[in-house]
Amino acid sequence: MDISRESRKDRNNTDGLILLAAAAGLSFLIALLVVLFYAPREQVMGDVQRIFYFHVAAGWVGGLAYGIAAVCGARYLWKPHESFDDAGHAAVEIGFVFTLINVLTGSIWARPIWNTWWTWDPRLVTATVMAVMYAGYLLLRRSISNVESQRRIAAGYALLSFLSVPMTFLSIRLFRTIHPVVFGTVMQGDAMTGLSNRMLVSLAVSLLSFSFLFVVFLLYRIRLSQLSRQVEDAQWERFEAEKA
Amino acid sequence: MDTFQFMLAGFAVVVFVVGGYAISLWLRFRTLNRRLHMLEIAREQARSDDFHRET
Numbered sequence: 001m002d003i004s005r006e007s008r009k010d011r012n013n014t015d016g017l018i019l020l021a022a023a024a025g026l027s028f029l030i031a032l033l034v035v036l037f038y039a040p041r042e043q044v045m046g047d048v049q050r051i052f053y054f055h056v057a058a059g060w061v062g063g064l065a066y067g068i069a070a071v072c073g074a075r076y077l078w079k080p081h082e083s084f085d086d087a088g089h090a091a092v093e094i095g096f097v098f099t100l101i102n103v104l105t106g107s108i109w110a111r112p113i114w115n116t117w118w119t120w121d122p123r124l125v126t127a128t129v130m131a132v133m134y135a136g137y138l139l140l141r142r143s144i145s146n147v148e149s150q151r152r153i154a155a156g157y158a159l160l161s162f163l164s165v166p167m168t169f170l171s172i173r174l175f176r177t178i179h180p181v182v183f184g185t186v187m188q189g190d191a192m193t194g195l196s197n198r199m200l201v202s203l204a205v206s207l208l209s210f211s212f213l214f215v216v217f218l219l220y221r222i223r224l225s226q227l228s229r230q231v232e233d234a235q236w237e238r239f240e241a242e243k244a
Numbered sequence: 245m246d247t248f249q250f251m252l253a254g255f256a257v258v259v260f261v262v263g264g265y266a267i268s269l270w271l272r273f274r275t276l277n278r279r280l281h282m283l284e285i286a287r288e289q290a291r292s293d294d295f296h297r298e299t
Contacts, residue, residue: 021266028262032255032259045247046246046247046248047247047248047250047251048247048248048250048251048254049247050251050254050255051250051251051254051255054254054255054258055254058258094265097261097262097265100261101257101258101261101262104257104261105254105257105258108250108253108254108257109250109254111250112245112247112250213262217265217266217269220269220273221269223273224269224272224273224276227273227276227277227280228276230280231276231279231280231283234280234283234284234287235283237287238283238286238287238290241287241290
Protein backbone atom coordinates (compact mmCIF):
# COMPACT_ATOMS: atom_id res chain seq x y z
CA MET A 1 0.00 0.00 0.00
CA ASP A 2 1.36 3.41 -0.97
CA ILE A 3 0.58 5.55 2.07
CA SER A 4 1.09 8.94 0.40
CA ARG A 5 -1.29 8.10 -2.45
CA GLU A 6 -3.81 6.66 0.01
CA SER A 7 -3.73 9.72 2.24
CA ARG A 8 -4.16 12.07 -0.73
CA LYS A 9 -7.22 10.03 -1.68
CA ASP A 10 -8.45 10.36 1.94
CA ARG A 11 -8.20 14.11 1.81
CA ASN A 12 -10.24 14.19 -1.42
CA ASN A 13 -12.89 11.95 0.15
CA THR A 14 -13.00 14.22 3.18
CA ASP A 15 -13.61 17.27 0.95
CA GLY A 16 -16.84 15.64 -0.26
CA LEU A 17 -17.82 14.85 3.31
CA ILE A 18 -17.24 18.48 4.35
CA LEU A 19 -19.77 19.62 1.74
CA LEU A 20 -22.26 17.04 3.02
CA ALA A 21 -21.63 18.18 6.60
CA ALA A 22 -22.31 21.80 5.62
CA ALA A 23 -25.57 20.74 3.94
CA ALA A 24 -26.57 18.74 7.05
CA GLY A 25 -25.81 21.74 9.28
CA LEU A 26 -27.94 23.94 7.03
CA SER A 27 -30.84 21.46 7.08
CA PHE A 28 -30.62 21.36 10.90
CA LEU A 29 -30.79 25.17 11.00
CA ILE A 30 -33.83 25.15 8.68
CA ALA A 31 -35.55 22.57 10.93
CA LEU A 32 -34.82 24.75 13.97
CA LEU A 33 -36.34 27.81 12.26
CA VAL A 34 -39.39 25.85 11.07
CA VAL A 35 -40.02 24.47 14.57
CA LEU A 36 -39.59 27.91 16.17
CA PHE A 37 -41.45 30.11 13.70
CA TYR A 38 -43.66 27.96 11.45
CA ALA A 39 -45.03 25.33 13.84
CA PRO A 40 -48.09 26.62 15.70
CA ARG A 41 -48.07 27.16 19.47
CA GLU A 42 -49.92 24.27 21.06
CA GLN A 43 -52.96 25.52 22.99
CA VAL A 44 -52.65 23.46 26.17
CA MET A 45 -48.90 22.85 26.59
CA GLY A 46 -47.60 26.11 25.12
CA ASP A 47 -44.10 26.55 23.69
CA VAL A 48 -42.59 23.51 25.40
CA GLN A 49 -44.55 21.29 22.98
CA ARG A 50 -42.11 22.42 20.24
CA ILE A 51 -39.62 19.98 21.81
CA PHE A 52 -41.86 17.27 20.35
CA TYR A 53 -40.47 17.76 16.81
CA PHE A 54 -36.88 17.06 17.83
CA HIS A 55 -37.88 14.48 20.46
CA VAL A 56 -39.67 12.32 17.87
CA ALA A 57 -37.02 12.88 15.18
CA ALA A 58 -34.25 11.83 17.60
CA GLY A 59 -36.24 8.71 18.58
CA TRP A 60 -36.75 7.84 14.91
CA VAL A 61 -33.04 8.19 14.13
CA GLY A 62 -32.18 6.05 17.19
CA GLY A 63 -34.46 3.25 15.99
CA LEU A 64 -33.21 3.55 12.41
CA ALA A 65 -29.59 3.39 13.57
CA TYR A 66 -30.18 0.27 15.67
CA GLY A 67 -32.02 -1.31 12.73
CA ILE A 68 -29.00 -0.67 10.51
CA ALA A 69 -26.69 -2.05 13.22
CA ALA A 70 -28.81 -5.22 13.44
CA VAL A 71 -28.77 -5.71 9.64
CA CYS A 72 -25.00 -5.14 9.56
CA GLY A 73 -24.57 -7.54 12.49
CA ALA A 74 -26.58 -10.26 10.71
CA ARG A 75 -24.65 -9.64 7.50
CA TYR A 76 -21.35 -9.83 9.36
CA LEU A 77 -22.27 -13.11 11.04
CA TRP A 78 -23.31 -14.54 7.69
CA LYS A 79 -20.28 -13.37 5.72
CA PRO A 80 -17.68 -11.59 7.86
CA HIS A 81 -16.30 -8.42 6.29
CA GLU A 82 -14.84 -5.43 8.13
CA SER A 83 -17.08 -2.92 6.28
CA PHE A 84 -20.22 -4.38 7.95
CA ASP A 85 -18.53 -4.15 11.32
CA ASP A 86 -17.55 -0.52 10.62
CA ALA A 87 -21.10 0.38 9.60
CA GLY A 88 -22.66 -1.45 12.57
CA HIS A 89 -20.31 0.18 15.06
CA ALA A 90 -20.89 3.62 13.54
CA ALA A 91 -24.67 3.15 13.57
CA VAL A 92 -24.73 2.15 17.25
CA GLU A 93 -22.53 5.07 18.31
CA ILE A 94 -24.69 7.61 16.47
CA GLY A 95 -27.91 5.87 17.52
CA PHE A 96 -26.84 6.16 21.14
CA VAL A 97 -26.24 9.92 20.75
CA PHE A 98 -29.72 10.41 19.30
CA THR A 99 -31.38 8.15 21.90
CA LEU A 100 -29.73 10.27 24.56
CA ILE A 101 -31.27 13.38 22.94
CA ASN A 102 -34.63 11.60 22.84
CA VAL A 103 -34.56 10.68 26.54
CA LEU A 104 -33.20 14.07 27.73
CA THR A 105 -35.64 16.17 25.69
CA GLY A 106 -38.48 13.90 26.88
CA SER A 107 -37.47 14.54 30.47
CA ILE A 108 -37.34 18.32 29.94
CA TRP A 109 -40.73 18.23 28.24
CA ALA A 110 -42.19 16.11 31.05
CA ARG A 111 -41.20 18.52 33.84
CA PRO A 112 -43.76 21.28 33.09
CA ILE A 113 -46.40 18.89 31.66
CA TRP A 114 -46.32 15.90 34.03
CA ASN A 115 -44.78 17.90 36.86
CA THR A 116 -41.86 15.49 37.11
CA TRP A 117 -38.52 14.94 35.34
CA TRP A 118 -38.96 11.18 35.44
CA THR A 119 -41.67 8.62 36.06
CA TRP A 120 -41.57 4.81 35.82
CA ASP A 121 -43.75 4.82 32.73
CA PRO A 122 -43.36 1.84 30.30
CA ARG A 123 -42.18 4.10 27.42
CA LEU A 124 -39.62 5.93 29.51
CA VAL A 125 -38.31 2.70 30.99
CA THR A 126 -38.10 0.82 27.66
CA ALA A 127 -36.41 3.80 25.93
CA THR A 128 -33.85 4.06 28.72
CA VAL A 129 -33.24 0.30 28.73
CA MET A 130 -32.65 0.54 24.96
CA ALA A 131 -30.10 3.34 25.48
CA VAL A 132 -28.33 1.37 28.22
CA MET A 133 -28.21 -1.76 26.04
CA TYR A 134 -26.48 0.14 23.25
CA ALA A 135 -24.12 1.82 25.72
CA GLY A 136 -23.32 -1.80 26.67
CA TYR A 137 -22.47 -2.52 23.03
CA LEU A 138 -19.90 0.29 23.00
CA LEU A 139 -18.39 -0.85 26.31
CA LEU A 140 -18.35 -4.49 25.18
CA ARG A 141 -16.33 -3.64 22.08
CA ARG A 142 -13.72 -1.88 24.17
CA SER A 143 -13.36 -4.82 26.53
CA ILE A 144 -12.46 -7.42 23.88
CA SER A 145 -8.91 -7.22 22.57
CA ASN A 146 -9.06 -9.88 19.86
CA VAL A 147 -10.37 -8.09 16.77
CA GLU A 148 -12.16 -11.09 15.23
CA SER A 149 -13.92 -11.99 18.49
CA GLN A 150 -14.75 -8.34 19.09
CA ARG A 151 -16.45 -8.04 15.72
CA ARG A 152 -18.31 -11.35 15.99
CA ILE A 153 -19.57 -10.76 19.54
CA ALA A 154 -20.54 -7.16 18.73
CA ALA A 155 -22.51 -8.35 15.68
CA GLY A 156 -24.42 -10.90 17.76
CA TYR A 157 -25.03 -8.36 20.52
CA ALA A 158 -26.35 -5.75 18.02
CA LEU A 159 -28.72 -8.33 16.59
CA LEU A 160 -30.08 -9.33 20.01
CA SER A 161 -30.28 -5.74 21.29
CA PHE A 162 -32.52 -4.81 18.40
CA LEU A 163 -35.36 -6.52 20.31
CA SER A 164 -35.44 -3.43 22.52
CA VAL A 165 -36.45 -1.22 19.55
CA PRO A 166 -39.90 -2.75 18.74
CA MET A 167 -40.39 -3.16 22.49
CA THR A 168 -39.92 0.59 22.96
CA PHE A 169 -42.14 1.43 19.99
CA LEU A 170 -44.94 -0.87 21.12
CA SER A 171 -44.73 -0.12 24.86
CA ILE A 172 -47.26 2.73 24.63
CA ARG A 173 -49.61 0.58 22.59
CA LEU A 174 -49.38 -2.55 24.73
CA PHE A 175 -49.20 -1.17 28.26
CA ARG A 176 -51.08 1.39 30.27
CA THR A 177 -49.13 4.62 29.97
CA ILE A 178 -49.33 8.40 30.29
CA HIS A 179 -47.10 8.87 27.23
CA PRO A 180 -49.18 10.09 24.24
CA VAL A 181 -49.57 7.99 21.08
CA VAL A 182 -49.12 10.39 18.18
CA PHE A 183 -49.39 8.25 15.08
CA GLY A 184 -52.73 6.69 14.30
CA THR A 185 -56.07 7.97 15.53
CA VAL A 186 -55.89 6.81 19.11
CA MET A 187 -58.46 8.08 21.55
CA GLN A 188 -57.10 9.24 24.90
CA GLY A 189 -59.95 10.22 27.18
CA ASP A 190 -62.08 12.70 25.27
CA ALA A 191 -59.27 14.19 23.25
CA MET A 192 -57.96 12.77 20.02
CA THR A 193 -54.21 13.15 19.72
CA GLY A 194 -54.02 14.43 16.16
CA LEU A 195 -51.67 16.93 14.54
CA SER A 196 -52.62 19.95 12.46
CA ASN A 197 -51.20 20.32 8.95
CA ARG A 198 -48.58 22.84 10.03
CA MET A 199 -47.53 20.52 12.84
CA LEU A 200 -47.22 17.62 10.38
CA VAL A 201 -45.10 19.73 8.01
CA SER A 202 -42.83 20.79 10.89
CA LEU A 203 -42.49 17.18 12.00
CA ALA A 204 -41.67 16.05 8.45
CA VAL A 205 -38.97 18.74 8.15
CA SER A 206 -37.45 17.66 11.49
CA LEU A 207 -37.54 13.98 10.51
CA LEU A 208 -35.87 14.69 7.16
CA SER A 209 -33.27 16.95 8.71
CA PHE A 210 -32.35 14.46 11.45
CA SER A 211 -32.27 11.57 8.97
CA PHE A 212 -29.90 13.54 6.74
CA LEU A 213 -27.76 14.43 9.75
CA PHE A 214 -27.65 10.74 10.65
CA VAL A 215 -26.51 9.72 7.16
CA VAL A 216 -23.72 12.32 7.20
CA PHE A 217 -22.60 11.28 10.70
CA LEU A 218 -22.66 7.64 9.59
CA LEU A 219 -20.46 8.33 6.55
CA TYR A 220 -18.01 10.29 8.70
CA ARG A 221 -17.91 7.62 11.40
CA ILE A 222 -17.33 4.82 8.88
CA ARG A 223 -14.54 6.85 7.27
CA LEU A 224 -13.04 7.35 10.72
CA SER A 225 -12.89 3.58 11.29
CA GLN A 226 -11.18 3.11 7.93
CA LEU A 227 -8.70 5.88 8.70
CA SER A 228 -7.99 4.35 12.08
CA ARG A 229 -7.19 1.02 10.42
CA GLN A 230 -4.92 2.76 7.90
CA VAL A 231 -2.98 4.38 10.77
CA GLU A 232 -2.66 1.01 12.52
CA ASP A 233 -1.39 -0.61 9.32
CA ALA A 234 1.13 2.17 8.76
CA GLN A 235 2.32 1.94 12.37
CA TRP A 236 2.71 -1.81 12.02
CA GLU A 237 4.60 -1.37 8.76
CA ARG A 238 6.97 1.08 10.45
CA PHE A 239 7.48 -1.26 13.38
CA GLU A 240 8.33 -4.12 11.01
CA ALA A 241 10.74 -1.90 9.04
CA GLU A 242 12.51 -0.78 12.22
CA LYS A 243 12.79 -4.38 13.41
CA ALA A 244 14.32 -5.42 10.09
CA MET B 245 -39.59 28.55 34.72
CA ASP B 246 -42.29 29.03 32.08
CA THR B 247 -42.85 26.69 29.13
CA PHE B 248 -40.76 28.89 26.80
CA GLN B 249 -37.71 28.44 29.03
CA PHE B 250 -38.23 24.67 29.10
CA MET B 251 -38.42 24.75 25.30
CA LEU B 252 -35.12 26.63 25.16
CA ALA B 253 -33.56 24.08 27.54
CA GLY B 254 -34.74 21.26 25.26
CA PHE B 255 -33.34 22.97 22.17
CA ALA B 256 -30.05 23.62 23.98
CA VAL B 257 -29.75 19.89 24.74
CA VAL B 258 -30.30 19.05 21.06
CA VAL B 259 -27.81 21.65 19.81
CA PHE B 260 -25.12 20.81 22.40
CA VAL B 261 -25.33 17.03 22.02
CA VAL B 262 -25.42 17.09 18.19
CA GLY B 263 -22.75 19.82 18.06
CA GLY B 264 -20.60 18.05 20.65
CA TYR B 265 -20.72 14.80 18.73
CA ALA B 266 -19.89 16.60 15.45
CA ILE B 267 -16.89 18.28 17.11
CA SER B 268 -15.72 14.97 18.60
CA LEU B 269 -15.84 13.36 15.13
CA TRP B 270 -13.91 16.28 13.63
CA LEU B 271 -11.23 16.12 16.35
CA ARG B 272 -10.80 12.37 15.95
CA PHE B 273 -10.50 12.85 12.18
CA ARG B 274 -7.89 15.58 12.59
CA THR B 275 -5.83 13.51 15.05
CA LEU B 276 -5.81 10.44 12.81
CA ASN B 277 -5.03 12.46 9.68
CA ARG B 278 -2.07 14.10 11.44
CA ARG B 279 -0.80 10.76 12.70
CA LEU B 280 -1.05 9.29 9.22
CA HIS B 281 0.77 12.29 7.81
CA MET B 282 3.60 11.90 10.36
CA LEU B 283 3.92 8.21 9.53
CA GLU B 284 4.03 9.12 5.85
CA ILE B 285 6.90 11.57 6.48
CA ALA B 286 8.77 8.98 8.59
CA ARG B 287 8.37 6.42 5.85
CA GLU B 288 9.67 8.80 3.15
CA GLN B 289 12.60 9.65 5.42
CA ALA B 290 13.40 5.96 5.93
CA ARG B 291 13.25 5.38 2.16
CA SER B 292 15.56 8.30 1.52
CA ASP B 293 18.02 7.06 4.18
CA ASP B 294 18.03 3.60 2.62
CA PHE B 295 18.67 5.10 -0.82
CA HIS B 296 21.66 7.15 0.42
CA ARG B 297 23.06 4.16 2.28
CA GLU B 298 22.85 2.00 -0.83
CA THR B 299 24.46 4.61 -3.12
